[in-house]
Amino acid sequence: xxxxxTTTQEPLxxxxxxxxxxxxxxxxxxxxxxxFTLGLYYPWARAKxxxxxxxxxxxxGSRFEFLGTGREMFMGFIKAIGLLILIYAVVIGIMxxxxxxxxxxxxxxxxAIIPFxxxxxxxxxxxRTVWRGIHFGYHGDxxxxxxxxxxxxxxTVVTLGFYGMWMSVxxxxxxxxxxxLGNAQVKFDAEGWDLFVIYIKGYFLTIIxxxxxxxxxxxxxxxxxxxxxxxxQDGNEYAVSTNMTGGGFFKLSIINFFxxxxxxxxxxxxxxxxxxxxxxxxIEIAAGFDTNALVQTEGDYxxxxxxxxxxxxxxxxx
Amino acid sequence: MYNGNYFDGKTSRGYAxxxxxxxxxxxxxxxxxxxxxxxxxxxxxxxxxxxxSNNQRVTLKYGESPIQFLELNDxxxxxxxAAAYPHIEFxxxxxxxxxxNGFKGIVAVTIGLVVLAVGSYFFVLxxxxxYFATKMSVEMEVKLGDEMYEDVMKNYHxxxxxxxxxxxxxxxxxxxxPYLVNITVVHESEANAFALPGGQIIVxxxxxxxxxxxxxxxxxxGHEYSHIKLHHSARMLCRNLAGYIFISILLNDxxxxxxxxxxxxxxxxxxxxxxxxxxxADEGGYELLQSKNIDPxxxxxxxETLKKSHNSSVKxxxxxxxxxxxxxxxxxxxxxxxxxxxSYSDEHRDLQNIWKEMxxxx
Ligand SMILES: [Zn+2]
Numbered sequence: 001x002x003x004x005x006t007t008t009q010e011p012l013x014x015x016x017x018x019x020x021x022x023x024x025x026x027x028x029x030x031x032x033x034x035x036f037t038l039g040l041y042y043p044w045a046r047a048k049x050x051x052x053x054x055x056x057x058x059x060x061g062s063r064f065e066f067l068g069t070g071r072e073m074f075m076g077f078i079k080a081i082g083l084l085i086l087i088y089a090v091v092i093g094i095m096x097x098x099x100x101x102x103x104x105x106x107x108x109x110x111x112a113i114i115p116f117x118x119x120x121x122x123x124x125x126x127x128r129t130v131w132r133g134i135h136f137g138y139h140g141d142x143x144x145x146x147x148x149x150x151x152x153x154x155x156t157v158v159t160l161g162f163y164g165m166w167m168s169v170x171x172x173x174x175x176x177x178x179x180x181l182g183n184a185q186v187k188f189d190a191e192g193w194d195l196f197v198i199y200i201k202g203y204f205l206t207i208i209x210x211x212x213x214x215x216x217x218x219x220x221x222x223x224x225x226x227x228x229x230x231x232x233q234d235g236n237e238y239a240v241s242t243n244m245t246g247g248g249f250f251k252l253s254i255i256n257f258f259x260x261x262x263x264x265x266x267x268x269x270x271x272x273x274x275x276x277x278x279x280x281x282x283i284e285i286a287a288g289f290d291t292n293a294l295v296q297t298e299g300d301y302x303x304x305x306x307x308x309x310x311x312x313x314x315x316x317x318x
Numbered sequence: 319m320y321n322g323n324y325f326d327g328k329t330s331r332g333y334a335x336x337x338x339x340x341x342x343x344x345x346x347x348x349x350x351x352x353x354x355x356x357x358x359x360x361x362x363x364x365x366x367x368x369x370x371s372n373n374q375r376v377t378l379k380y381g382e383s384p385i386q387f388l389e390l391n392d393x394x395x396x397x398x399x400a401a402a403y404p405h406i407e408f409x410x411x412x413x414x415x416x417x418x419n420g421f422k423g424i425v426a427v428t429i430g431l432v433v434l435a436v437g438s439y440f441f442v443l444x445x446x447x448x449y450f451a452t453k454m455s456v457e458m459e460v461k462l463g464d465e466m467y468e469d470v471m472k473n474y475h476x477x478x479x480x481x482x483x484x485x486x487x488x489x490x491x492x493x494x495x496p497y498l499v500n501i502t503v504v505h506e507s508e509a510n511a512f513a514l515p516g517g518q519i520i521v522x523x524x525x526x527x528x529x530x531x532x533x534x535x536x537x538x539x540g541h542e543y544s545h546i547k548l549h550h551s552a553r554m555l556c557r558n559l560a561g562y563i564f565i566s567i568l569l570n571d572x573x574x575x576x577x578x579x580x581x582x583x584x585x586x587x588x589x590x591x592x593x594x595x596x597x598x599a600d601e602g603g604y605e606l607l608q609s610k611n612i613d614p615x616x617x618x619x620x621x622e623t624l625k626k627s628h629n630s631s632v633k634x635x636x637x638x639x640x641x642x643x644x645x646x647x648x649x650x651x652x653x654x655x656x657x658x659x660x661s662y663s664d665e666h667r668d669l670q671n672i673w674k675e676m677x678x679x680x
Contacts, residue, residue, distance in 0.1 A: 032431045032432075033431070036431055036434070036435055061323070061332075061389075062323070062332070062389060063375075063377070063389075065377075131330065132325050132330040132332065132387065133325045133326075133327040133330070133379075133384065133385055133386070133387045134329070134330050182329075182330065291330060292329070292330055292331040292332065293329065293330065293331070294329060294330035295328065295329050295330075296327060296328050296329065296384055
């Protein structure tokens with residue numbers, strides 16, 4: 001009767017406790033304060049929101065914590081705004097001088113900011129993410145990442161966009177493989193071909209089914225990214241996967257649509273919580289991952305510029 | 319005693335711990351990985367101020383790196399903690415209000431902010447706009463005034479003869495001014511006059527008919543000129559249209575601002591100056607007359623005339639509404655006349671002659 005080494009160990013799951021009503025309160029206060037401070041409150045609003053979402057996400061009985069502060073993010077916000085104003089001013093100058101040919105290098109310059117923004121955002125965000133006191137971290141090298149980014153963008157341009165699938169897989173691979181959860185690390189292993197097949201299949205089936213298949217297509221894309229991820233701990237790999245199904249996503253979307261319709265948009269906070277819960281609670285980490293064995297390894301990192309640049313440029317943080 | 323999970327900040331391993339709220343601090347006792355019983359004591363003052371998303375779940379952080387951690391799922395714990403160490407503030411004060419008042423707190427904050435915003439729109443914004451109007455350059459004021467003048471004149475018929483003589487009268491007063499004053503007399507039975515920013519004075523012939531003595535006209539011009547010199551019309555215009563100006567600045571439409579001001583010129587004759595501005599204009603007019611050695615009694619007579627015509631059948635509504643509190647103003651002038659006790663010997667033959675011309679029926 002030895003039950004201590006039980007083999008029926010369950011996979012580990014995340015739990016999301018946020019509530020639409022609470023989120024609504026936060027969003028309203030944030031919106032008002034941002035309005036009355038002519039936007040200056042924005043970083044604090046963002047910090048509040050992130051703190052809320054993190055603190056309502058539970059893993060193995062413990063909540064996540066976002067350590068970032070409005071003050072830190074304000075510094076990033078100011079730098080990001082400064083940069084955007086500078087670019088804006090240069091573009092206006094070029095337009096005024098009718099030197100339209102110079103817009104191309106400006107466009108390239110804006111493109112060049114993206115890897116810096118992604119790098120900065122990941123570094124800041126993960127360094128501010130804590131679970132059971134263990135800091136997460138991003139160990140990517142900016143030069144290496146920028147090189148990879150431009151090489152992939154170049155190939156995508158040369159192949160008239162075809163290489164785009166490989167580009168997004170390569171970028172995802174690089175960033176994910178540099179995420180640390182204390183002494184554990186994230187690993188992403190997939191090829192552009194896999195995504196390409198999903199893309200082609202989804203594209204044609206969506207056309208054939210007059211758009212209905214789009215829900216399954218989006219699900220497949222999401223599953224592609226999640227299901228090729230593992231967590232490496234003490235030399236062992238633990239698979240990360242999602243139970244998300246096209247049917248489930250379809251149901252979620254339909255109900256969300258009606259919530260927004262019947263509440264005239266006020267229900268957006270509830271929709272947001274439902275959607276986040278759907279994504280978060282479907283995630284599973286294979287049994288065997290030791291939630292007690294993470295060791296603190298990270299130092300401090302304080303630059304929030306990237307985070308705000310990203311959110312301003314609306315680049316989704318993968 | 320309370321039960322919770324203790325984390326040492328070095329690993330993610332949690333230890334089931336017993337927590338006691340003792341006088342010297344929190345006693346956290348647990349069995350460590352070597353199966354030894356350990357007691358850790360937290361100095362309450364070093365517990366991080368934090369936020370607790372609800373009182374069901376309490377997360378306490380302690381010390382500097384590595385930051386230790388305590389998680390409790392006990393609804394009693396937070397109030398017990400607060401009661402055991404009443405001199406320590408565990409919450410961050412800024413968000414305490416909303417947290418402790420829940421939805422009501424949010425509503426209260428929202429209403430507060432809305433009131434603040436509405437208040438600023440109606441009270442702060444006008445004052446700010448007025449302040450900026452006083453900083454307006456003379457050229458800007460003149461430009462604004464001239465645009466308004468064109469607009470205003472569409473509604474009036476100019477009396478060329480009286481206009482010419484009124485301007486001669488003003489020149490004969492020899493007032494040195496950064497503004498080029500231009501008087502326009504228009505056919506209008508009401509007893510009224512008003513000033514535009516930058517030097518334009520519009521006088522209704524109705525008021526000229528009411529006046530008998532030349533120094534009354536000097537008083538009228540002195541008063542209106544003071545409105546100009548003290549930027550009153552620009553200030554009131556900016557004040558009353560602050561909302562529009564604010565919106566047009568928000569919409570990044572600077573040229574639109576001037577257009578809004580100019581197209582609202584007609585509202586200027588209905589603008590009511592505050593009691594304080596009227597008083598300033600009376601004071602300025604009085605001193606102008608005094609400095610030109612014209613008997614300020616003229617202002618006195620002007621007010622009496624206005625009062626009389628107000629009682630008579632002649633229509634004077636606007637001058638009265640824009641120049642209110644006639645009694646009080648009469649009292650003020652009387653007071654000054656008594657105090658100053660100056661005799662004005664100069665007869666001002668030139669002004670008298672022009673005035674005579676103005677009063678003669680063609
Ligand atoms: Zn007046």
